[in-house]
Amino acid sequence: MNRNYINVVIEGLNPEKFINLAIVNGINLWDIERISFTEMGFKMSGKQFKDLRKIAKKTSCRVRIARKNGIIFIIKRMARRAFFIAGILVFFIILYLMSNMVWSIEIEGNKKINEQIIFNELKKNGITIGSFKSKIKPRDVEKNMVKAITELSMITISFDGTKAKVRIVERTMPPEIIDNELPTNIIATKEGIITKVSALKGQALVKEGDFVKKDQVLISGVITDSQNLPLKATRAIGDVYAKTWYESIKEINLQYKYFEFTGNELKVIYILTPNNKRIYLKPGVNKFQFYDKIEEKEKIKIAGFGTNIIKITETYKEKIQRIKILNYREALDTGIEITNNELEKKVPKDAKVLEKKIEKVIMKNKVRVRNLWVTEEKVSAEKKIN
Incomplete structure (x- = not known):
C-alpha cells in the first residue's frame, strides 16, 4: 500500500457515478465510504489527484483534499516552513550585522577645532559610517588622535548602539597676544x-x-x-x-484672507532605514490643499540597543482659507498688529526703542500701514587698516 496518500472528499448528487468513472479511468481508490447522502470519501495517491478534475466536471461534483498523509507531505511542509524560518534567520543576521556597524558619529566638546578635521582623523583610524565596531579599538584611536591633533587635550570614544560618540576636551592654548598698537x-x-x-x-x-x-x-x-x-x-x-530705524509696511484688504484649521488631519508613519529606504507602517496620501506639517522622529531600539533606523511620523493638519469682511478700523488694527510682530523680530534685543511712528493711508477697499521704530544702539565695530 502506498504510504504517501491523500484523503479525498467528493460532493454531488451522484457521487457513485464519480467513483465508477474514476475506477474505469485507472485511478486507484481505496477505503471508499459514504459520509452523507451527497458526500463520499476515499484514499488515493496524490500523484493521480489532478486526473479527478475532469471526472468531477463531467459528474458535476466538487472534489477537495481533506488530508495529506505520508513522509513526502511532511517533508514538503517542513521545507515550506524551513524557507520561512530561514528568511527570519537571515533577517535577524542582517539586523545583527547592521547593529554592529557604525551608522552615525556624534562629536561633542569641540569649540575651536574644525569638525571636519576630527572626521578625517577618525576615518584614518577606521571609524567611519559602515565600519564594524568589532574591528575598532577605541583606546588606540584615542592615542593616535591626540598625537595627530595638537589642539586636543583628551578624547574618549564610546558606542551607543550604532552611534559612535566622540567626546572632545580641547587643549588650553596659550592666549593670543594682541598687539594693542595694531592699526x-x-x-x-x-x-x-x-x-x-x-x-x-x-x-x-x-x-x-x-x-x-x-x-x-x-x-x-x-x-x-x-x-x-x-x-x-x-x-x-x-x-x-x-539713532537708527526699522520699518514694516503692510497693505490689508477689507476682504481679509486668513487660514483656519478644520480639525481634519492625516498621519503617515514609516521606517527610514540607514540607506534612506522607506518602509511604510501607515501609508497615506496628503490631498489637503492647505495644511501645516508636523514631523516627529524617533530612533528605534532593538533588544535595548540603539540603531540608525528611524521611525518618522508625519502629521498633516488641514486648514482652509477664510475671508473676513473688515471695516477700516479693524483693517488698521490688523495691520498694526502684523507690523509690530515683524519689527519685534527685527530689532536687536540690546537696542533701546526711542519712538514708534505709525502712518495710516486709507485706500479703496484696503488700508496701508507703515510702522517705523526709531532706536538707539551701538553701531561701531573694529576693522584692520589695510
Missing part, C-alpha cells in the same frame, strides 16, 4: 544719526548729530596733525551710538 579703525555697522561718541584711543571723525553710512570710519586709528598730515597709526578704541 585699526572703528567703523559704522549701519547708517544712523550719531548720539554718543566715546573715543578712548584714536581720532574721532564724527560728532553727535552727524549722519553716518554703513562702513564709514567713525574713529580713525591714523592720528593726523592740524594740517591733516598723518603722524602715526594706532589701534582705535571706543564705542559709538546712533
